[in-house]
Amino acid sequence: MITFKKYHPILKHTPSLIVGVFATGFVLTVVAIVSNLLLLSQIVFDSHVLVSTKIQFFLSLYGSLLTNQTVVSGTVVILIALLFGVQAALITYYISIMKQIRLTRRIGVSSLGGLIAGFLGIGCAACGSVILTAVLSGTGSALLLLLPLQGLEIGFLGIGLLLYAIKKLLEEIEKGRVC
Amino acid sequence: MSEETTTTTVATKAPAVAFKDLLIPLSIIISGVAIGMGLYFGTGSAAPQGAAGVAKNAPQEAPAADTTDKINPVTEADWIKGNVNARVKIVEYSDFECPFCKRHHETMKVIAEKYGDQVAWVFRQFPLEQLHQKAMPVAIASECVGELGGDAAFWTFTDRYFEETLTNDRTNIETLIPTLVAETGVNKARFTECFESERTKSAVEEDVADAVETGGRGTPWSVLIGPDGKTYPINGAQPASVIEQTIEAALQSA
Incomplete structure (x- = not known):
């Protein structure tokens, strides 16, 4: 059984915590800037624009996490970011502490699953509230519009996969400890 | 053992x-x-997260590059709040039934209030009929109000509509449109004639084509035009700070 007490050593492992926080921040950053990459690159690479303006602009994009999301899609984004951070922290912990060579393949597979699921989540967030928009060609958008939540379902799928990947990784860590 | x-x-x-x-x-x-x-x-121009849908006549593939420089020039024929000769112009392509457009409209009010005559706020139509069937009728109605009552009437109608709309086609436009038309002071009979003839629909469709041409794939979609004519694409309902910093960047770049 997976309990907080059983895994609390992970929470005391500083490198894992740092990686986890960084991974969460990475996901939130991607979600914040992905819809305005053109604008961001235009301003960042403009030599006439002051560095302070570039920095302020970049930071202001994080505000879109509030203005550019619905309550549901925003919740999906936050959950995915947090779960991605947890997954990254667990992987870091496993690699640095467990060092079980015979379990490397299994960990690698579950880690890959977690990472992919994480990016899946980002993809979902990008089309969720938004219904995608964007980008969607006629056929693609039409298909998404058939879904009750216009594509946000993919976000829920991402959360489920991340939770599964985390569970598997915790099991691997526990097995490694027992061995 | x-x-x-x-x-x-x-x-x-x-x-x-x-x-x-x-x-x-x-x-x-x-x-x-x-x-x-x-x-x-x-992929492509990146999905605007706040966008509520895709344009009906959007191309099958998103543009790989910035095409905002293809924007139709801002003229006095546009619906403009502020100074038409302002150094910075922000062209907003909006859908009256899009929840993110409702939010973005409030943000633009803040920007217009802060910058005054330094910024021209231009409103262009971008109803996403695939998602919001009521958006096109409202767009046509707003154009009729503007045609009959001028800029002031158009902006009164638009501002009030975004205040009252429940968004996502939940708005009772059969009662709200007449109410708002009355508030603008536009003659009811003349409005009805204009609205039922749909003669302003071509103007709406022209705006939609312009939005798509500049890279808009969802709403709200905005193009900021700097003093030197350089254009900046703004996707989705961004916070006021993003708009402000983009304005600053455009001013510094000129």
Whole structure:
């Protein structure tokens, strides 16, 4: 059984915590800037624009996490970011502490699953509230519009996969400890 | 003895482990498919997260590069709040039934209030009929109000509509439109004649074509035009700070 007490050593492992926080921040950053990459690159690479303006602009994009999301899609984004951070922290912990060579393949597979699921989540967030928009060609958008939540379902799928990947990784860590 | 026990245990659990192992690659495959969908739907100019839908006549592929420089020039024929000769112009392409457009409209009010005559706020139509069937009738109505009552009437109608709309086609436009038309002071009979003839629909469609041409794939979609004519694409309902910093960047770049 997976309990907080059983895994609390992970929470005391500083490198894992740092990686986890960084991974969460990475996901939130991607979600914040992905819809305005053109604008961001235009301003960042403009030599006439002051560095302070570039920095302020970049930071202001994080505000879109509030203005550019619905309550549901925003919740999906936050959950995915947090779960991605947890997954990254667990992987870091496993690699640095467990060092079980015979379990490397299994960990690698579950880690890959977690990472992919994480990016899946980002993809979902990008089309969720938004219904995608964007980008969607006629056929693609039409298909998404058939879904009750216009594509946000993919976000829920991402959360489920991340939770599964985390569970598997915790099991691997526990097995490694027992061995 | 101990080794024998271990071996026996592993052999007994082998089928279960194999099944578990199968679940992991399966999840990866599912993830891969989903990611593929995400990339397909989310590449190009990047999906505007606040966008509420895709334009009916949008091209099959998103533009790989910035095409905002293809924007129709801002003229006095546009619906403009502020100084038409302002150094910075922000062209907003909006859908009256899009919840993010409602939010963005409030943001633009803040920007207009802060910058005054330094910024021209231009409103262009971008009803997403696939998502909001009521958006087109409202767009046509707003154009009629503008045609009959001028800029002031148009902006009164538009501002009030965004205040009152429930968004996502939940608005009772049969009662709200007449109410707002009355508030603008436009003659009811003349409005009805204009609205029912749909003669302003061509202007709406022209705006939609312009939005798509500049790269708009969802709403709200905005193009900021700097003092030197340089254009900046702004996707989705961004916070006022993003608009402000983009204005600053445009001013510094000129």
